[in-house]
Amino acid sequence: MVALSEVFGSGAMTNSIPDLAEADCYLVAGSNTAEQHPIVYRRIVEGVEDGADLIVLDPRRTLVAELADLHLRVRPRSDLVVFLYMARVILEEGLHDEEFIEERTTGFEAFAEYVRGAVSEEDVRRIAGVDPEDVREAAVRYAEADRGCIIYCMGLTQHDIACRTLRALCALALLTGNVGRPGTGVNPLRGQNNVQGACDVGALATHFPGYRRVGPEAAEELARLWGFEVPEEPGLRLPEAFDSDEIAAMYIFGENPAVSEPNSRHAVRKLRNLEFLVVQDLYLTETAELADLVLPAAGWAERTGTFTATDRRVQLSEKVVDPPGEARPDWWILEAVARRLGLKGFGHRSPREVFEEIRRVVPQYRGITYDRLRRRPGGIHWPCPEEDHPGTPILHTEEFATEDGRARFPRPEDVEYREPERGVDEEYPLILTTGRVYAHYHTRTITGRSRLLDNEVPESFVEIHPKDAERYGVSDGEEVIIETPYGRWRCRARVTDRVREGVIFTPFHFGENALTPPDIIDPEAGIPEYKHVPARIKPSSRGGSGS
Amino acid sequence: MKPTVSGIEVNGCYLARSSDPDTVEEAACGGVVTELLRYALREDLVDVAVCVERGIDALDGRPVVVDDPAEVPSGSYHCAPTQLARLVAELHREDPELRVAVTCRPCDARALERLAERDLVSLDRVYRIGLNCGGTFEPRVVLEILEEHDVDPLDVEREEVAKGNLIIELRDGEEIKVSIDDLEERGSGRRESCRRCDENVPERADLACGNWGVPDEMMGKWTFVEVKTEDGRDLLAGAVEEGAVEVLEAPERSVRIREKIDEIMRKMARSWREKTLDEDHLAEALEALNRCIKCRSCRQVCPVCEACEEEGCWAFAGRESVTPTPAWHAHVAQCVALYCVECGACETACPAEIPLTRIYSVLRERLPDLLDRIMEGRRASAGE
Numbered sequence: 019m020v021a022l023s024e025v026f027g028s029g030a031m032t033n034s035i036p037d038l039a040e041a042d043c044y045l046v047a048g049s050n051t052a053e054q055h056p057i058v059y060r061r062i063v064e065g066v067e068d069g070a071d072l073i074v075l076d077p078r079r080t081l082v083a084e085l086a087d088l089h090l091r092v093r094p095r096s097d098l099v100v101f102l103y104m105a106r107v108i109l110e111e112g113l114h115d116e117e118f119i120e121e122r123t124t125g126f127e128a129f130a131e132y133v134r135g136a137v138s139e140e141d142v143r144r145i146a147g148v149d150p151e152d153v154r155e156a157a158v159r160y161a162e163a164d165r166g167c168i169i170y171c172m173g174l175t176q177h178d179i180a181c182r183t184l185r186a187l188c189a190l191a192l193l194t195g196n197v198g199r200p201g202t203g204v205n206p207l208r209g210q211n212n213v214q215g216a217c218d219v220g221a222l223a224t225h226f227p228g229y230r231r232v233g234p235e236a237a238e239e240l241a242r243l244w245g246f247e248v249p250e251e252p253g254l255r256l257p258e259a260f261d262s263d264e265i266a267a268m269y270i271f272g273e274n275p276a277v278s279e280p281n282s283r284h285a286v287r288k289l290r291n292l293e294f295l296v297v298q299d300l301y302l303t304e305t306a307e308l309a310d311l312v313l314p315a316a317g318w319a320e321r322t323g324t325f326t327a328t329d330r331r332v333q334l335s336e337k338v339v340d341p342p343g344e345a346r347p348d349w350w351i352l353e354a355v356a357r358r359l360g361l362k363g364f365g366h367r368s369p370r371e372v373f374e375e376i377r378r379v380v381p382q383y384r385g386i387t388y389d390r391l392r393r394r395p396g397g398i399h400w401p402c403p404e405e406d407h408p409g410t411p412i413l414h415t416e417e418f419a420t421e422d423g424r425a426r427f428p429r430p431e432d433v434e435y436r437e438p439e440r441g442v443d444e445e446y447p448l449i450l451t452t453g454r455v456y457a458h459y460h461t462r463t464i465t466g467r468s469r470l471l472d473n474e475v476p477e478s479f480v481e482i483h484p485k486d487a488e489r490y491g492v493s494d495g496e497e498v499i500i501e502t503p504y505g506r507w508r509c510r511a512r513v514t515d516r517v518r519e520g521v522i523f524t525p526f527h528f529g530e531n532a533l534t535p536p537d538i539i540d541p542e543a544g545i546p547e548y549k550h551v552p553a554r555i556k557p558s559s560r561g562g563s564g565s
Numbered sequence: 566m567k568p569t570v571s572g573i574e575v576n577g578c579y580l581a582r583s584s585d586p587d588t589v590e591e592a593a594c595g596g597v598v599t600e601l602l603r604y605a606l607r608e609d610l611v612d613v614a615v616c617v618e619r620g621i622d623a624l625d626g627r628p629v630v631v632d633d634p635a636e637v638p639s640g641s642y643h644c645a646p647t648q649l650a651r652l653v654a655e656l657h658r659e660d661p662e663l664r665v666a667v668t669c670r671p672c673d674a675r676a677l678e679r680l681a682e683r684d685l686v687s688l689d690r691v692y693r694i695g696l697n698c699g700g701t702f703e704p705r706v707v708l709e710i711l712e713e714h715d716v717d718p719l720d721v722e723r724e725e726v727a728k729g730n731l732i733i734e735l736r737d738g739e740e741i742k743v744s745i746d747d748l749e750e751r752g753s754g755r756r757e758s759c760r761r762c763d764e765n766v767p768e769r770a771d772l773a774c775g776n777w778g779v780p781d782e783m784m785g786k787w788t789f790v791e792v793k794t795e796d797g798r799d800l801l802a803g804a805v806e807e808g809a810v811e812v813l814e815a816p817e818r819s820v821r822i823r824e825k826i827d828e829i830m831r832k833m834a835r836s837w838r839e840k841t842l843d844e845d846h847l848a849e850a851l852e853a854l855n856r857c858i859k860c861r862s863c864r865q866v867c868p869v870c871e872a873c874e875e876e877g878c879w880a881f882a883g884r885e886s887v888t889p890t891p892a893w894h895a896h897v898a899q900c901v902a903l904y905c906v907e908c909g910a911c912e913t914a915c916p917a918e919i920p921l922t923r924i925y926s927v928l929r930e931r932l933p934d935l936l937d938r939i940m941e942g943r944r945a946s947a948g949e
Contacts, residue, residue, distance in 0.1 A: 036705075052858050053887050056916040063856060063918045081858065081887060393719060397619050456858065456887040474884050512885075 020543045021184035022204065025192070027419030030214060032203030033167070034329040034399055039064040039199030043071040043163030045156070047187065050171020052081035053456040055207045055328075058169065060130045073156045075100060076173060078523060079246035079482070088156055091518045094451040095177050095550035096146035098435050101186035102137040103150065104157035109134060109194050118195030122418065125427035126154070127191060132430035147273060147518070161194045164199035172452070176548040179436055180540045185428035191443035192216065192425050193201065198414040208328040209460075215326030218383070218400070219376055222443070223253040223544065228380040243379055244364040249417055254259035255544030260288045261537065263487055266416070271298035271315065271348060276305040277461035277529055280546035281536035283506050298351055303463050314345040321347035322369045324391065329411070332386050333397035384410075384460060438550060439538055442505065442520075446552035449488065449521045450502060450533060453549075458527040466527075478528035482518040482555065483491070490555050497558040500524070502551050505532040508558055522553060566942060573802040575795055578815035580779060580787045584808055589786055592639030594776050597788040597810060598668055598694055601772070602805040605692060607665045613656070615649050615667040617697060619641050623721040623733075624704050628652050641696075641725055642705040646913050650676035651868045654685045660738040666692040670701075671764040672908035675870050676868040679904050695770025695793070699726055699830055700745075700759030703913060707731070709753070714741050727776060729782070736932075757841060758909030758922040763834035765827055771797030778815065778823030789815060789823060820895055842927050850924045856917035859889045861912035864897070865919055869904040902928040 019029035026032065038061040046244050047522035050058045059082060066072050066085060074086040075097055083089045090099055095107040107131055109113050121124045139150040146153075160166045168191055174183050196202040208214050220227035230236035232252040240248045258263050260279055268289070279285035289308045290297060306312045320341040324333045341347070346354075349372050356364035366372045370388050377383050385407045398409035417423035442449055457474035458465040465471045480500060493497055494513040499506060500522070507530055516521045523543060523549055524530040526548065538547040572657055582595030592599045597847045602614040611860070617626040618638035626645025630652065631637055650673045656663050669677065674693055680686040694863040710733070721736045726745070741892055748754035766773045773791040776784065790812075792798045804810040840846075864870050878900070883890035905925040 052856070052917075056858055057860070060916040060918060067918065081856070085856070393621060393624070472877070476884075479885075533743060 019206075021208065021223075021428075022188060023229060023419075025185060025188040025428065026197070027421075027425070028413055028565050029217070030413070031073075031205045031207075031329045032197060033200070033205055034331065035061060035327075037200035037412065038062065039068075039169055040165060040167070040207065041065050041070050041163070041167035042159050042165045042201065043073070043167065045073050045075075045084060045160050045168045045190075046086075047075040047168070047170045047172035048175070049080075049169055049207055050080045050082065050173075050453060051169065051171075051207070052085075054171065054209070054454055058207060061253070062169070064077060065167075065556075068111045071159045073159060077518045077521045080339060085356075085468050088152060088159070088199055090146075090152055090156060091147050092356065093145070093147045093445045093518070094173075094419075094449050094521060095176055095179065095438060095547065096187055098179055098433070099145045100156075100185065101190060102133060102433065102435070103139075103142050104160070104190055104321070105186065106137060107154045107157035108161045110192070110297055111158060111161070113158065113297065114193045115195030115477070122195075123169075123192050123425045123427055124422070126192075126429060129427035129433075132433070133349045136430075136433075137435070141435075145280070157204040160190065162551070163196075165199060166191070166194055166196040167201050167209065168204045170205070170540055171207045171269055172209075173549065175545055176452075177550060178538050178547045179544075180545055181542040182433050182436070188425075189433070189439070197418075197425070198412065200412060201412075203412070206328070211327060212325040213326055214330060214404050215324065215332070216328055218380055220380075221454075223258075224256045227376070228382060240379070241498045244363050255528075255539075255542060257536070257539050257546050258286055266292060267294040267296075268292055269296045269298070270305060270323065270442070271313075274299075274303040274305045274461040274463055276303070276308060278526070279536075279546060280531055280538075282534040283505060283528060285338040285531075292522045293420075298348065299463070300345075301463050301467065314341075314343065315351065316341035316345045319344065321349075323347070324369075324373060327397070329422060330401075330413075331397040332391065332400060333404075334388060334391035345469070350485065362395065369440050381553075431478045438536075438547075440552055442552050446502065446554050447520075448553045448555060450500065450551040450553035451521055451523050451549045452526040452530055452534065453523065455525045455527065458525065460527065463528050475527075477523075478507070478524060478530060479512050480555065481514050481523040482510055483515055483517055483519040484513050484520070485519050486522070487511065487513040489559075492557055493557060499557050499558045500533060500553055500555050502533045502535075502553045504535045504551070507532050511555075520556060531542040568664075570919075573798050573805065573812070574812055575792050575798050576691040577792050578778075578799075578820050579790045579792070579801070579812045580783065580815050580819065581801070581810050581812045583792045584786045584811050593641040593723070594774075594779070594788045595786050595922045596639055598696070598774055599637055599639040599788060600809050601664055601669070601694055601800060601804055602637045604807060605800065606637065608803065608807070610800070610803075611666045611692060613663065613665055614758060615652055615656070615759070617647055617649070617664055617668065618758065621721050622709055622718040624718055630656065640723060642732070643700075643724060643726055644702045644707050646704075646866075646910060648676070648866065648868045648908075648910060649673050650686070650689060651681060653691060654680045654868075657686050657690075661687060661692070661709060664690045668694050668696055669767060670696050671762070671767040671769075671771055672698075672906050673768045673868075674769040675764075675906035676908065679869045679906060691729060693767070693770040693794060694770075694800075695767030695773040696777025697766050697773060698762075699765055701764065702731070702753035702755055705792050706748070707733070708925040710741065710743055710748075710799055716741070723859060738873075756913065757920065758907050758912060758926070760837040760909060761834055761841060761926060763838075764829040765830045766791065768939045772795075775823075777826045778819040780819060782817070789819065791801045793815075795889060799811065807888040838926075839929075841923060842930065846920075846923060846928050850920040851920040853917070855888070857889055857894070858887050859893075859916055859938060862914040864914065867901075868908060868910065870897075871898065898924065898928055901921040901925045902932050905929055 023029035073084045073088045074083040075092050076083050076088045077094050130289050136221045142150040191197050193203050226236050234250045236251040237248040276286050295309045295312045297306040298313040298315050299306050300315055300317050319338045324332050324334050353364055385402035385404040386398050399411045402409045418425045455475050458470045492511045498511045499508050534548050581597045583589050583600040585695045586698045590594035605611045613630050615630050618629045619640055620627040627640025628647050649667050653667055681688040697708045720736050729745055731743045745754055771794045774788050778789045779787050805812050868874045882893040883898040909922045
């Protein structure tokens, strides 16, 4: 979100899901689209059936990679090098869109000069572990397409160099003029059905509602709207909160950090040491079990409200049944707590009143109303400034959302590749990367309670390439121990060439975050490094006991 | 219990319309279907009517169960992927005694029959008011047409299919008329399974209602009704006797025209069958199975599979992999080859765009051959 809003002025998917089908070339990076975003996958399949090229960057041969014309099996955390090299090829081959660059962007000269010398063929081989010729072909195909479409997900964002990587990726779209038309753009896929909405209304440490950066100016504006004083300083980002001694109490809802935070042992220690922990959730999660107070929340069919999908589409979802027992909608519980605390700015009596406030405070939502949403089951895409505005499925068609209306090529120092704080070495020769599997969602709070889904993938596993398996004496189906500088994990091995040599993969659903580092984060976005962890593996029979 | 009246005969063909001028104005083609459902409820011939009502816009038809004659909706919906047979099975699961009147396209009627074969629907408690069908559309096909004409879906008053055209009537009285042939030449148009379907007049219904054969000057205000069964005869005759419906003997010419249209449509369907069920198309469909992500949508929408609720089937799909085992596809194929009604619901639901119905249609087409060969083999070995 940080990089995207810096370059384009808006930190969201530039296009809408339906128009993705119109692309001539897809560049899918760090996204297991078939398993994790099947609706987007459907549009990609549609495009490919119509003859579009498909380029996939992923250390694993996922289903969408199998469909690809070109699968770049990069090492984790090396995408930046690939994108910089692609930019270099596009310039060398003269495939950049001069008119677009001239009319709609700034900062091209400095970026172009930097890129021409930034990354060598040798870097591509050494760091990314792919053939520079393949990267060259990817660059040419993407640049030559009339409509080039970039789709990415957490394979790019869950790294300590995420912002740098995304800036370079956005620059590819700017170089080739692939923004502002159907089937183009830079499209991050959000996981939950409403993570976009949560960001829109300011559930972020660094931004107020409507993506106003936290600071005196925005604080003053909001204080006027809300009628009470608003902090001028940003809050702590999640990993920082888990590191801070100052945090003595937490109120957590819809989140299970005991399993999802990097280095779960570190996270659980923090949760245990809190003076007061409140957890509001549908189920008694691992985090809720540590709480002093658990507030039962209502599920999606038990409450009315809006969801904002990954493509900025706001949809209304109406309550169909009453919540069971003492469970209540999240907004109702928050109101009740606020009332008892005597907080200003609350007092909403319905989800509609909450939405009316969102309209007042978030400019992108101003023209969206419950009445309009009731008439439009397909929803309305923000920005929607007026009540007679149809919504905006595609961003940046005429102007970018920056102050001068032009997109900004990143500055050279902001896209420079940085070596990892801790790379592979003799002690930890493998790279561990983590991700989701089709049958589960995040910490299995819901999917683990479905017999059918749980039965699909009932336990943790690690994917390891046959050559690595041979090297470390691991056989298929055998129990193994994975060790990283941060923790230890026991699970079953799956020997498969779906994962590239030198890389092992585990899901993060079952507690595998025991292995991830607690303190390596992207300094700009605050997102933890979940996908590049030095690791080693051994059969558990030889490893002795005690995990 | 069911009223009998002379004058209306099984296999007879009639032109009919509602006696209520408001209903004629409001409903499609004279409102006979609406009126028959109301009549059946009013006279306590059935407990509920199962039909389709308008959702958000005219493209959005929603299945609905009503027990109050005043609440019976009207209108025709060619882009609603409704599965009314399934809904009847669900009602009969809850209450096997429930008496139902249901509107059904030929594929719905086929599904009802398949469900009845497995005792999931009691057909003797169901009035099947059949609707002629020349094919249905994916909603997005019609949305694309509307977009081309710069029309908001909310401004659509109603849509209908007549004389090879999709006609979209707007609230302001304007009309958009698109030739279905032209659409299909452009690779758009009706669902693929609908193009191949050669049952336009529902054979397995009590009544078959449609606008084919209605004389030009009566078009849109009258419906051509063929009585297929005694139940159908009694229902129509009762409604006439009560004064809810007006009927005329269908003129010879109307009957001939209807037959002719049916013949043309069936011929077209056969040519689509040849075109889309050849080896190349089959190979393409089979290859597309590699894209399956085991989401189960196809099974969940299948009118004849979901209702059987054999969860054990799922074990064939295998575990721990997003792609199912080949055994899964083989299992579905053998099950579906027996029961498939070629409604195309699975294909519409598939997020991986696998032309599933195409595969099942080929299987069904070749199955009789295969069975013959197996029987021959048995006879041969018995003779040894």
